[in-house]
Amino acid sequence: MRVALFVTCLVDGLFPDVGKATVRLLERLGHEVVVPAGQTCCGQMHVNTGYPRQALPIIRNHVKAFEDAEVVVTPSGSCAGSIRHQHADVARGQGERVLAEAAEETAKRTYELSEFLADVLGLTDVGAYFPHRVTHHPTCHSLRVLKVGDRPLRLLRAVEGIDLVELPAAETCCGFGGTFAVKNADTSTAMLADKMSNVIGTGAGVLTAGDASCLMHIGSGLSRLRSGVRPLHLAQVLENTR
Missing domain, CATH: 3.40.50 (Rossmann fold)
Incomplete structure (x- = not known):
């Protein structure tokens, strides 16, 4: 499967090893991982602090960055939650019906890492060894x-x-x-x-x-x-x- 990785701004800026670990894990499980270059923030911070209008261009950018992705995986429950439960509602609330529909489609293809492993791949045992x-x-x-x-x-x-x-x-x-x-x-x-x-x-x-x-x-x-x-x-x- 070709997996598009949504890195998230926190991982990209402060914890790149998390993104690298996610890529290594998915590749070890036999999947091709791509990282769309146009991705930025999911806009969660803007929405949660009361700036939905300012979040619109961020949501629009996110939808465009992942429009061709078969499946999107992110190592963040927080960002996955924003994509799935905020993006379309924010766009609709700002009168952006077309963007809302596109955001809904992106949300359907977006999974937090453990969801993807368990629900999409049907895995429990990923072959890991960690004696700690x-x-x-x-x-x-x-x-x-x-x-x-x-x-x-x-x-x-x-x-x-x-x-x-x-x-x-x-x-x-x-x-x-x-x-x-x-x-x-x-x-x-x-x-x-x-x-x-x-x-x-x-x-x-x-x-x-x-x-x-x-x-x-x-x-x-x-x-x-x-x-x-x-x-x-x-x-x-x-x-x-x-």
Whole structure:
């Protein structure tokens, strides 16, 4: 299958290893990966902070960049959620009916990584080997917007050598929430403290999740505490083999 990768601006700018891991994983599974050069941001930040009109050119650009893609995969539940549940509604709300219809078509072909592996490819075991103690944080957008459920956990449980430990209060938000962490810093910090305490309490050496944004938030806190816990994206765990 020819897969178009939506890298996301956060991965492209700050965590390129996540994008590279996603490509290596998909190629190992036998798929051709292309990265459309015209892609930029999905516009989620603009929409979530009340600037739908300013998001329109970003949405239009995204639709154009992926118009020829058979399937679009992104290593971000947050960005996949924006494409699937915001793009068409924003365009329609701004009177852009044609763009809304095109955005709906793009959304139908767009999958978060664990969704693509589990639902499109029908995989649980991707042949990964990762002999470490790991705990998993299910991100808010993947859980509440995309409804990915236990797909990431199913993939992780099948990893050879892994010691997967349950994260207490796993479904509680880490406190990032994009601009929420900036606008409500005190509340965000308190939520982060609870999340870090639960992560450290598992004794895991690795924290994984499906969104680089949440891993950035939690990982920065864990680093300041010198906890020794490494944040790794789901793709970075699944790409490993013997």
